Amino acid sequence: MEVYSEVTPGKLIGKIDGKLSLGETIADNGGLKSAYRAYKKLIKTKPSKYTEETGDKMFFVAF
Structure with a gap:
């Protein structure tokens, strides 16, 4: 929870309240x-021809 409380997405928004966003973060x-x-x-x-070459990178790029 402390990790998410330290995140500052931008000056206009301010810091994130880790306790407030905990449920959303878990989900x-x-x-x-x-x-x-x-x-x-x-x-x-x-498998595709790219599966061996890129491995898990394809998933996280698409995410």
């Missing part, structure tokens, strides 16, 4: 984890 992290697992299953069943 975002859970969603990312689920999407990544689904991606890993997909590339096992349908």
Whole structure:
């Protein structure tokens, strides 16, 4: 929670309240984890010519 409280996205917005955004942060992290697992299953069943070369980079660039 302290990590997210230290983030300052811009001067107009100010600092982020880590306690206030905790639920959203947990949901975002859970969603990312689920999407990544689904991606890993997909590339096992349908690899492309780029899978070996770029590995997980393709997922995170698309994200």
